[in-house]
Amino acid sequence: MLSEALLVSAPGKVILHGEHAVVHGKVALAAALNLRTFLLLRPQSNGKVSVNLPNIGIKQVWDVGMLQRLDTSFLGLSPTCLFARVTEQGDVSVPTLEQLEKLKKMGDLPRDRAGNEGMALLAFLYLYLAICRKQRTLPSLDMVVWSELPPGAGLGSSAAYSVCLAAALLTACEEVSNPLKDGVSVSRWPEEDLKSINKWAFEGERVIHGNPSGVDNAVSTWGGALRFQQGTMSSLKSLPSLxxxxxxxxxxxxxxxxxxxxxxxxxxxxxxxxxxxxxxxxxxxxxxxxxxxxxxxxxxxxxxxxxxxxxxxxxxxxxxxxxxxxxxxxxxxxxxxxxxxxxxIGAPGVSTHSAAAVGDPVRQALGL
Structure with missing residues (x-):
């Protein structure tokens, strides 16, 4: 388990063409937007897991022991056979509506959290339990997420959130490497790690949206601009600066x-x-x-x-x-x-930063 704080960010997106056609197998062109979501993860030793989303006024704290019991008893499965399993091919299984409803109840989500606010907490809980399930004990951590993106406006704010969650949790649990080295202010993960981040971010998007196309999380993961059709992506190498x-x-x-x-x-x-x-x-x-x-x-x-x-x-x-x-x-x-x-448009995808590499508004919002 990672011992130091981790700061990651991911961009929003704009669709240049094919917003709805992409869901039906047609081509969409999407580009990363130079507005980002930032996530600060701090390992803790207090036996708690906390999530603070100041943009939408959410702060939730869970007891690790309670989540550990949830982890081992959910749907009667063992810790190595959780609802979010990874196959030998590296594919992530799809959570069912029944499983998510049970997770809502068993995860002690507050009843006054409805709509997007409740789904944001559920997405975190789902990814935390699924990604951290290989740890001997679930990690205690504090997480703050702040965004330059307005929620619910078609700019991929939920995808940027899911990508940040996936990148931070995978890195903290050492499922992917930490690319940030001493003396470097900003760094990105290698291609294979980005693929893993994108797979888990897509699962977070499934929790929030039900049947997403995968465009938003892919653009937020890789950045730049992408051509997307029927699950197949290709980068646009010659995108002009717009x-x-x-x-x-x-x-x-x-x-x-x-x-x-x-x-x-x-x-x-x-x-x-x-x-x-x-x-x-x-x-x-x-x-x-x-x-x-x-x-x-x-x-x-x-x-x-x-x-x-x-x-x-x-x-x-x-x-x-x-x-x-x-x-x-x-x-x-x-x-x-x-x-x-x-x-x-054409911003870089999910990245990890040193605290000095981000501006004052970001540092203030994250409590750095």
């Missing part, structure tokens, strides 16, 4: 519900999809139409990113664009009640 204006309409949406609605429509009708295919699928929103109209008035082009139904949109900022135009567009969007960030 600046974007990212706008959050602050209209909440449920990825799970929107994906299910699209599937229902596809089984009932044939749609000749053109450049308005996302609206035709029913995943647009008045706020996104307003976003497109406002930016078009400034000569800019926008689209939704993620599941739609609200959430976020991206606006391409072409090279050579005058900053005055960008500022005018941001002011107009802000006056609509939206939040805006001027950022970029």
């Amino acid at each position: 600046q974007i204006l990212l706008t959050n309409t602050k209209v909440p949406r449920s990825t799970k519900a929107l994906v299910a609605a699209v599937r229902s429509r596809l089984t009932k009708e044939l749609i000749d999809m053109n450049q308005h295919h996302l609206n035709a699928l029913g995943v647009g929103h008045n706020s996104l139409d307003q976003l497109c109209q406002v930016t078009a008035a400034h000569g800019l082009h926008s689209k939704l990113t993620g599941a739609g139904g609200g959430g976020c949109g991206i606006t391409l900022l072409k090279p050579g664009l005058e900053q005055a135009t960008v500022e005018a567009a941001k002011q107009a969007l802000t006056s609509c009640g939206f939040d805006c960030w001027e950022t970029s």
